[in-house]
Amino acid sequence: MAVHIDLKAGDKVRIQGGGEAVVRKEIGRGGQGIVYLVTYEGKNYALKWYFPDKIKKPREFRANLQQNIQDGAPQNDSRFLWPKYLTVEGQYPTFGYLMGVAPAEYVDMDKLYMTYSWKKPAVKGQPAIKVEYKFESLDAQVTAAINIVKAFRSLHLVGKSYQDLNGGGFFINTKNGHVLVCDCDNVAPDGENFGIGGFPGFMAPEIVRGVAKPDVLTDRYSLAVVLFRLFMRADPLEGKKVLQSVVLTEAQELKHYGKEPLFIFDPKDDRNRPVKGVHDNAIKLWNLYPKFIRDAFIKSFTEGIREPNKRIIEKRWQELLIRLRSNIIHCTCGKVTYSTCFDHEEHYVCRCRSCGAKIYNMKIKDMIAPIYPGLKLYRCYTENEDDFETVTGEIIENRNNKGLFGIKNLSKKVWKAKFPDNSERDVPPGGGVPIWIGLQIDFGDGIKAKILS
Numbered sequence: 291m292a293v294h295i296d297l298k299a300g301d302k303v304r305i306q307g308g309g310e311a312v313v314r315k316e317i318g319r320g321g322q323g324i325v326y327l328v329t330y331e332g333k334n335y336a337l338k339w340y341f342p343d344k345i346k347k348p349r350e351f352r353a354n355l356q357q358n359i360q361d362g363a364p365q366n367d368s369r370f371l372w373p374k375y376l377t378v379e380g381q382y383p384t385f386g387y388l389m390g391v392a393p394a395e396y397v398d399m400d401k402l403y404m405t406y407s408w409k410k411p412a413v414k415g416q417p418a419i420k421v422e423y424k425f426e427s428l429d430a431q432v433t434a435a436i437n438i439v440k441a442f443r444s445l446h447l448v449g450k451s452y453q454d455l456n457g458g459g460f461f462i463n464t465k466n467g468h469v470l471v472c473d474c475d476n477v478a479p480d481g482e483n484f485g486i487g488g489f490p491g492f493m494a495p496e497i498v499r500g501v502a503k504p505d506v507l508t509d510r511y512s513l514a515v516v517l518f519r520l521f522m523r524a525d526p527l528e529g530k531k532v533l534q535s536v537v538l539t540e541a542q543e544l545k546h547y548g549k550e551p552l553f554i555f556d557p558k559d560d561r562n563r564p565v566k567g568v569h570d571n572a573i574k575l576w577n578l579y580p581k582f583i584r585d586a587f588i589k590s591f592t593e594g595i596r597e598p599n600k601r602i603i604e605k606r607w608q609e610l611l612i613r614l615r616s617n618i619i620h621c622t623c624g625k626v627t628y629s630t631c632f633d634h635e636e637h638y639v640c641r642c643r644s645c646g647a648k649i650y651n652m653k654i655k656d657m658i659a660p661i662y663p664g665l666k667l668y669r670c671y672t673e674n675e676d677d678f679e680t681v682t683g684e685i686i687e688n689r690n691n692k693g694l695f696g697i698k699n700l701s702k703k704v705w706k707a708k709f710p711d712n713s714e715r716d717v718p719p720g721g722g723v724p725i726w727i728g729l730q731i732d733f734g735d736g737i738k739a740k741i742l743s
């Protein structure tokens with residue numbers, strides 16, 4: 291019989307290292323345990339409280355949690371809701387740990403995937419309230435993806451793996467794409483595993499087949515699934531082939547997600563294509579993304595599905611996603627899309643399908659960025675740095691001469707503008723230069739941009 295572990299409001303749980311956490315209310319329930327909102331030393335925390343029979347090696351599991359608490363979040367990355375305190379042993383038949391609470395405006399990724407959830411009515415008996423969730427902008431969506439990748443990069447760089455990636459593990463700010471990774475209790479040094487297998491649909495096929503345990507390489511597979519679901523709002527392996535099995539039994543799941551996984555957009559095998567009327571998101575969204583993003587998913591779910599070493603590493607995803615973010619066009623008419631949705635008129639000039647405006651492009655590093663007022667250049671564009679958050683430049687429109695654009699230097703370095711007639715001019719921090727076709731900007735360190743024709 292399962293041990294009764296439920297806590298109620300007002301219950302006190304002793305914390306290792308001193309003090310007591312007071313239970314406020316239950317805020318969630320999952321396969322491994324219950325999550326309560328608690329107060330400890332005047333602050334709110336989430337207490338994850340384990341079902342003792344669901345933890346396979348409790349002693350090792352607890353010791354690993356203790357180690358993670360001691361180590362702190364990888365690289366001090368603020369994207370983690372990292373375990374902070376353990377509860378004492380012996381007070382209750384189980385134990386748990388405290389972590390920070392995601393602010394109210396953060397939404398878990400599963401809800402964004404579903405686009406809505408049902409909220410209990412304030413008054414009993416009244417109908418449930420439908421709450422809709424979506425990103426406020428394409429920029430926020432891509433920024434969220436970059437933040438997820440960056441968090442896993444930090445984790446893998448300190449030699450740990452997450453082991454249980456799934457949509458419920460991320461809280462996302464839909465306004466700006468900030469991400470908080472929670473459920474970090476299965477994080478372990480790469481190569482070690484304390485019993486967790488992963489989450490159906492997110493697990494690497496070799497785990498589903500039972501021939502591998504979660505590690506950095508299987509995390510990479512799950513990360514590709516998370517990104518695919520975030521962008522396509524679809525399951526990468528659920529198409530025609532899977533739909534033919536009316537009920538997904540364990541045997542069917544082993545077949546479609548373990549032994550014979552087939553990507554819905556495998557260019558060499560169309561047996562599992564998305565089905566109209568069932569997988570409309572996949573059909574509608576896939577072609578909106580530039581080829582380099584589609585190629586990355588194809589690689590992840592063809593070669594990468596069979597050979598763990600061929601999976602796309604976090605650094606590469608980060609580069610691809612930064613490039614994707616630079617591909618978003620904000621036309622002055624208000625239309626916002628990826629540049630793939632604009633008619634490419636001449637070589638590098640797009641025309642907005644809504645208002646007909648011409649949009650020019652700028653090449654920086656391996657990126658093509660459409661130029662529009664408000665386009666931000668980040669440090670990773672203009673310097674040899676990883677930083678995708680610090681703005682180092684912006685495209686602005688001339689106040690007195692609409693339609694005339696300039697680039698403003700918001701970095702700390704002096705740039706050089708080289709005009710088509712070969713004359714040069716320094717662009718100091720805070721300064722700007724009008725842009726037109728053929729203009730080149732030298733950001734230093736061998737990084738150059740050119741306005742394309």
Ligand SMILES: [Zn+2]
Nearest residue numbers: 621623642645
């Ligand atoms: Zn337009």
